């Protein structure tokens with residue numbers, strides 16, 4: 001992946017200087033985020049649903065119930081997956097220049113159902129390990145009946161763009177002396193102390209990856 005878009009439809013046009021197509025930037029955002037918004041042009045109109053996801057090399061993986069309507073319709077279809085990390089609220093003197101600091105990724109391309117057992121395991125591992133790397137190897141693996149109940153889809157990380165906004169408000173010169181507060185309210189997603197399950201037997205330590 002270079003710093004040129006793989007296709008014209010993922011070229012960031014609006015504030016193009018915030019756009020990036022660099023693999024490292026894209027992967028770093030995907031690997032930090034926990035939620036993807038998956039969009040399709042569905043048979044009852046466009047629909048975008050939040051989902052968890054995984055990444056292995058240059059493939060993004062989604063999963064859901066075997067009858068998941070969005071994933072069924074996505075099979076072989078062109079999809080758009082958006083991932084957003086929110087870093088701050090940008091407070092400007094003018095209402096017009098209020099903004100947000102963010103790092104986001106847009107992936108466009110064909111979704112493919114994963115059937116190969118090795119790829120299925122890779123996909124489910126990548127998704128399960130989002131909670132903490134190592135979890136897939138430290139829990140009961142899906143059995144054949146659970147695998148049959150699960151639909152796993154792959155989307156290539158080929159047509160990808162990242163967009164990043166950082167910094168403070170950009171007010172109009174004429175507004176800079178106005179008597180309104182301006183600046184940034186940082187937003188942070190962080191892990192809190194773990195809460196063991198009510199029925200967790202005594203003596204099972206908290207895994208270090210959590």
Ligand SMILES: Cc1cc2nc3c(=O)[nH]c(=O)nc-3n(C[C@H](O)[C@H](O)[C@H](O)COP(=O)(O)OP(=O)(O)OC[C@H]3O[C@@H](n4cnc5c(N)ncnc54)[C@H](O)[C@@H]3O)c2cc1C
Pocket residue numbers: 009010011012013014015084086100102103104105106160161162163
């Ligand atoms: C948290 C958040 C809040 C936002 N709020 C607003 C808002 O209220 N109003 C608003 O107009 N815009 C907002 N944006 C920016 C918005 O995502 C678009 O970048 C912007 O609206 C330009 O849209 P466009 O259709 O002109 O994009 P274009 O630049 O024409 O989009 C072309 C291609 O660029 C890529 N691209 C565009 N935006 C992004 C992105 N954010 N991340 C990764 N790739 C991208 C995609 O591949 C897209 O297909 C927000 C972004 C984030 C992350």
